[in-house]
Amino acid sequence: MAERIVLGIESSCDETGVGLVRLDASGRVELLADAVASSVDQHARFGGVVPEIASRAHLEAMVPTMRRALDDSGLRLSDVDGVAVTAGPGLAGALMVGVAAAKSYAAALDVPLYGVNHLAGHVAVDTLEHGPLPERCLALLVSGGHSQLLLVEGVAKSLTQIGSTIDDAAGEAYDKVARLLELPYPGGPPIDKHAERGDPSAIDFPRGLTGPRDSRHDFSFSGVKTAVARWVEQARREDRAVPVNDVCASFQEAVADVLTAKAVRAAQDHEIDTLVISGGVAANSRLSALAAERCEAAGITLRVPRPRLCTDNGAMIAALGAHVVAAEGKPSPLTLGADPGLPVSTVLVS
Known part of the structure; x- marks a missing residue:
């Protein structure tokens, strides 16, 4: 197989990402550029992502981000051999911007187009950090x-x-707890920072779906979010100062405890010895530390990409596109559309 340069475009939510990778003759993938433009500041005052604002931000950022990625890599558009793009899941309008851009670049360059799954991209990105994945592994995706x-x-x-969450995702719970505590959006980084100075055993918040009759591999974070809200509201009614550091540490401990325990259990149930953790919450310090501790005890190899690659970016889509090319995946048609509900079982839309 000849060397290939694959361009990746990501626009599923509030980050406009453009990545470039090199796929060599042996099938290894090398990161050449990873340019990201985020619209998170535009959403902060609303406490969450506003789809229309995200879509407009992608329109404004796409070309400048593309130019930055090309400059960083030292490549020209004419060097690109294939274009990969997030076809779903994600916000409909945001996805449409990326898909339209990718189709335009693929048509203008006369190269194959690959509409790929955003979630699979979060797994593929680890190969840029740690090399090829084993034939079978388990991925914990938390965002x-x-x-x-x-x-x-x-x-x-x-x-x-x-396994999946039956209500709030872990990241959603972080954002809602942060808003309750009047911390900045997104909630993950400020809660993690406050938790470093708090006592994780100060408050015994519940661990959802961990009873003997509960699902072994599904998650629920609505209960812990509600428990934090009730605890804080009770303290305020009684005119007690809310110990923000302890609340953050105790909440974070509950979430990390459930995520890591269920991930290790799932790996053991399926006789898998490699666990990949990715997604924005994978950058959380307590999650990574507890996962490392429990994986070591269970004899499981843990792989976590560096924080920059855990969040949404074009590099992960370029990496997945390169693996699809290496596997001789069928290119997508230029009639490719965005699919906000694309199932994880569909890695490539062809």
Whole structure:
């Protein structure tokens, strides 16, 4: 197989990402550029992503971000051999911007187009950090919109969901708790920072779906979010100062406890010895530390990409596109559309 340059475009939510990777003759993937423009500041005052604002921000950022990625890589558009783009899941309007841009670049360059799954991209990005994945591994995807356990049997071929949240995703719970405590949006970083100075055992917040009759692999974070809200409201009614550091540490401990315990259990249930954690919440310090501790005890290899690659970016889509190319995946038609509800089982839309 000849060397290929793959361009990746990501626009599923509030980050406009453009990545460039090199796929060599042996099938290894090398990151050449990862340019991201975020509209998070425009959403902060609303406490969450506003779809229309996100779509307009993608329109404004797409070309400048593309130019920055090309400049960073030292490449020209004419060097690109294939274009990968997030076809779903995500916000409909935001996805449409990225898909339209990708189709335009693919048509103008006369190169193949690959509409790929955003969630599979979060798994594929780890190969830029740690090299090829084993034939079978488990992925824990934790972000603002997703908390899922995925059985991966070839990142470009087969992903099977074996567990998911039945209500709030972990990232959503972080955002809602942060808003309750009057902390900035998005909630993950400020809660993590306050938790460093707090006592994780100060408040015994509940661990959802951990009873003997509950689902072994599904998640629920609505209960812990509600428990935090009631605890804080009670303290305020009694005119007691809310110990923000302790609340953050105790809440974070509850979330990390459930995520890591269920991930390790799922790996053992499926006789898997490699766990990949990705998504924005994967950058959380307590989650990564507890996962490392429990994986080591269970004899499981833990792989976590660096924080920059955990959040939404074009590099992950370029990486997935490169793996699809290596697996000789069928290109997508230029009639490719955005699919906000694209199932994780569909890695490539062809």
